Amino acid sequence: MNLIIPMAGKGKRLRPHTLTIPKPLIPIAGKPIVQRLVEDISEVTPEKIEKIGFVIGDFDEEIKGKLSEIAKEVGAEAHFFVQETAEGTAHAIACANDILEGKVTVAFSDTLFRADFILNPEDDGIIWTKQIEDPSAFGVVKTNEEGIITDFIEKPKDFVSDQAIIGIYYFKKGEDLRSEIDYLIKNNIRGGGEFQLTMALENLKNKGTNFTIGTVDEWLDCGNKEITVQSNSQYLGFLKGQSLISEEAVIENCEIIEPVFIGSxxxxxxxxIGPNVSIGNDCKICNSKLSESLIQNNTSLEDVDLTNSMIGNFVNLKGQPKSVSLGDYSQW
Structure with a gap:
């Protein structure tokens, strides 16, 4: 099976943290978002992931190297495809046409999840959904009594379904998806000014592809600072009971309230420290109280009392603030 991960977006809502690194490499519970995504997908599919196509922007070689390592850790080969202009979800997938063949999973990079099911690779297609109260900002699906999807609706103004598409899709025949997306692009068929994946899915359904839904228990977003901190807290909760503190961390005269991740x-x-705090590698924290916060690498905190905070790499912060969002190399 091949896995395609569109991740070329600029992550503007998560600035300043995405000014120096792409949003999918922001750590959640000690690992980059995209690594968590790859590992979680590999756990719910019984088939080996052969190739991972990362659809990227203008990423440097260091970032490509990190993505290659993520692929290697699940036994896959990394392939890189550049999306030069953002023209919608279908356009992003089309950038990876070279590996859009055979059994394919597509997963958008800011989506994390917890699911209690195993993907059936013999299904025609699976659209992963989450039941939510207000689905108006998302694509949704309707199903018949047999659980087969009958309609795809993009951001409905009026209620038609509470099953929101979370951004993960499985296709038994990637070539069929490639053909439908190529048709949309060649004929400039857009929705809301963009090439929409839901339009390709609708065409596939009308031609006989039976899509079912894979319902997830938890759906975590990483769109802005507030919900990224919340997602970090939730993911730490999923890992509670596991050893999340590095043996190479030095902890003296501290109270640790789990779940907490502390890096090497x-x-x-x-x-x-805690609950729900992630601290990256090579940080120095003293005389401080931290809860519900995400701290990246090489950062120094002294005499602070922080909650609901997100702090980048190489930050120096001493005293004063209670809740902050500081990008890399900030001084306070």
């Missing part, structure tokens, strides 16, 4: 080389002293 980090030194924490005279502090209360």
């Amino acid at each position: 080389g980090t030194e924490v002293s005279n502090s209360t």
